[in-house]
Amino acid sequence: MGEKLLRIGTTYIPVTNVELSSDWYVNKLGAELSYKDQDKAILNFANQSIFLVKSNENQSSNFFDIHGNERFSLTFEVNGLNALQAIHKEFKQSEIRVGEIEDRGHSGRNFIFYDIDGNKFDVWSELSPIFKEKYLISK
The missing domain is CATH 3.10.180.10 (2,3-Dihydroxybiphenyl 1,2-Dioxygenase, domain 1)
Known part of the structure; x- marks a missing residue:
C-alpha cells in the first residue's frame, strides 16, 4: 500500500436534538454551521468537520476502559x-x-x-x- 492516511476529516457525534445541539456547539464552542437538516448538522471547528447525528437517548461517544473509567x-x-x-x-x-x-x-x-x-x-x-x-x- 503506497498511500497513507493523512488526517481525520470528519468526526461523528451522537445527539438527541440536532437543533439544540448545533446551537450549543455554535454558541458555546464557536463552531461554524455549514449544513443542518432534521437528522444531522455539519459543523466546522478545530480544523475538522464535525457531524452531529440524531441518535436515540442515552447514547454518547464515550466509552469505558478496562478499569471501568468513562x-x-x-x-x-x-x-x-x-x-x-x-x-x-x-x-x-x-x-x-x-x-x-x-x-x-x-x-x-x-x-x-x-x-x-x-x-x-x-x-x-x-x-x-x-x-x-x-x-x-x-x-
Missing part, C-alpha cells in the same frame, strides 16, 4: 497553558460542564468538558509539533 473519544488542543486556563475559565462562565485542570503525568495540562448530550471531550495545552509547523504557530 473515557472521551476526542482531545482538542490549545496553544499553551495560558490558553488552556483561559478557555477553561470561558467554558465555566458559559456554563459548560467542565472538570478541573489536571496534571496527568505527561507534558502539558488537560481538562474535560461535556456537551448537552453528555459527550465527554478533553482539552490539552499542547499543540502537536506537526500542526504548529504546518500552520506556522509559535509560542
Whole structure:
C-alpha cells in the first residue's frame, strides 16, 4: 500500500436534538454551521468537520476502559497553558460542564468538558509539533 492516511476529516457525534445541539456547539464552542437538516448538522471547528447525528437517548461517544473509567473519544488542543486556563475559565462562565485542570503525568495540562448530550471531550495545552509547523504557530 503506497498511500497513507493523512488526517481525520470528519468526526461523528451522537445527539438527541440536532437543533439544540448545533446551537450549543455554535454558541458555546464557536463552531461554524455549514449544513443542518432534521437528522444531522455539519459543523466546522478545530480544523475538522464535525457531524452531529440524531441518535436515540442515552447514547454518547464515550466509552469505558478496562478499569471501568468513562473515557472521551476526542482531545482538542490549545496553544499553551495560558490558553488552556483561559478557555477553561470561558467554558465555566458559559456554563459548560467542565472538570478541573489536571496534571496527568505527561507534558502539558488537560481538562474535560461535556456537551448537552453528555459527550465527554478533553482539552490539552499542547499543540502537536506537526500542526504548529504546518500552520506556522509559535509560542
